[in-house]
Amino acid sequence: MQSVFDLLLLYLELPARYLSEAFNIDITNSSQSYCKFYFITSDGLRLLSPSLLMWACLDRYLSSCGGSRYRQLAQMKLARYTIPITIIISFLLFSYVPFFYEVYQIPNTTIIVCFINGDRKTQFHLIYFSFVTALLPTILLVLFSLLTLKNVRHQRHQIQPINHSLHRRRDRQMVRLMLCQTFIYIAFGLPFLLISIYLSFTTASTTVLSSFVIQLCLLINYFDFVYSFYVNTLSASMYRKEFIKLLNKLMKILFRSTIIERRYLSQHFGQQSTSFRLNRITTLQPQTTN
Template identity: 35%
Template sequence: MSYIDQLNTAASVTAITLSLISWVPGVIGLVLNVFIFTRPALRHEPCSLYFLTSSYFNLFVIFIILPVRTVTSSLNMDLGNYNIVICKMESYIFYVVRVISCWLIMLACFDRFLHSSTNIRKRQLSSLKTARLTIVITIISIIILYSHMVIYYKITDDVNKLGNIIPTCNAQIGIYRTFIAMWHMTFYSLCPSCLMLVFGYLTLNNIRQQRQVLPITSVNNQIHRRTDRYLLRMLTAQVLVIIISTLPFSIYRVYSSFTINIAKSTFRIAQENLAGQIANTVPYFAHSSSFYLYTLTGSVFRKEVCKIIPYCSPRRRNRVHMSHNQRNQISVVQIDR
């Protein structure tokens, strides 16, 4: 087997392996995220609402986008390469959903900044009402900001990993292909990541000021501050994974757009194919790993996990059902008396 065949085989195996590693834990973790962030201990926190909404978008990424992209890259089966409507809508929706997910985590960082402020007006902005409004505005804004993809995404003739020219659903060749690569790197990786780091730093400053200005005077304040610290840890872990996972994808997209007009050997195309498969698959870890990051970094989250897991077992559900029936029988007997 030649080096080119080995590289192409490695690219396919890598894509499938990394996709499975993302998909299996992602499905379990994101479903548990939805249950846990709707628990009474967390559902009244604005930060939890951002986490919950992000989990919904990540479920779409794991259940829809990841399988479709895996089949496309590994088996070269993509209806979007032959149907212009599917090409435009699939590319547009797949981009928008992933971007929204990252920006929701950024909004959670912003909420922690407001919530930890010593300024009472800023703290009042950290509310469920503000969170709902901000989420709606963010989703609409990103949908509008990426609407140009519907116009400029076309079926073009590109060179595949074997050096053959095939139809591919991609951005229009020329300035727009470079533009969309830079645009996506800005809104998917650089901008949200930088804002996450900025608001994370400002939040830490707010916490230091609180320790100096606001003494802990009650047990409730201690519990509240402890919950805030755990939410901040969970957020920090998620931010780091997003930055590490999404940057390679964006960098590869920019590199591809700048080198599209350069004549390449079959060996170089195979090398870039391997690098592209890795860069395209790694970002899914940012969308599938949140549950495990939250479990490792937040004890409040772990407590809610421990509370919810027993209810998932059949024995526990039967016991709850039996005890509920017994209570109903006792109440009926008392009424008869």
């Protein structure tokens, strides 16, 4: 589900930013309703991605706990309730956004923009947005990662020798995946957090250098919404196996054969063509000698 909301955010923001930067066309100021819809949707989707990641880290922490009561909470059926509730809360936390953003015409110009009019409103929104979407998720991700790592290390001494290697491999994959996700999220989200805090407390005019830094931090922040697939497939073998299964299903539907079958057939026909060339060479050699 996290990847789905990440794609929605990218499809919402990237075309608008591309039109704005490349052709100087700002689609957010086309109407008051779209101006409000764009920013509440963007802020809600930006909160959904770290929120679902926090639920995943909490699920791994509960799964690694020794008590059965905690492990029972980490069940698939609970996700049916947590995901819809998370979606509703994420957008409710930014329910004030439509009342803040308006389409204005800059005085003494013909430029129309969609922004928050008022320094106090802008400062409140930047501080609140930075805390909810960046600072609080970072603290919770680090907390659950450390607690999970502590539980895994504690359980290693209690595992039976027969299942020691299996549990150790699963624990290692789980901890590696969680730590990679946490580290990458912090690395790509920290510049955006710092620049948001800086903008909320400064009233200086925007220079060319500060504008470049802001755009660079925004660009780096977009990597937070594209890394999940690559981290999952590179850091955990179970995700690579599931990805190969999915590819096999797609290949079976499209080409009526799986990846393994197509590779075997290509190798088989390659060997046949090689043997055919060798046989042809051997048959031509006596003719040339005569």
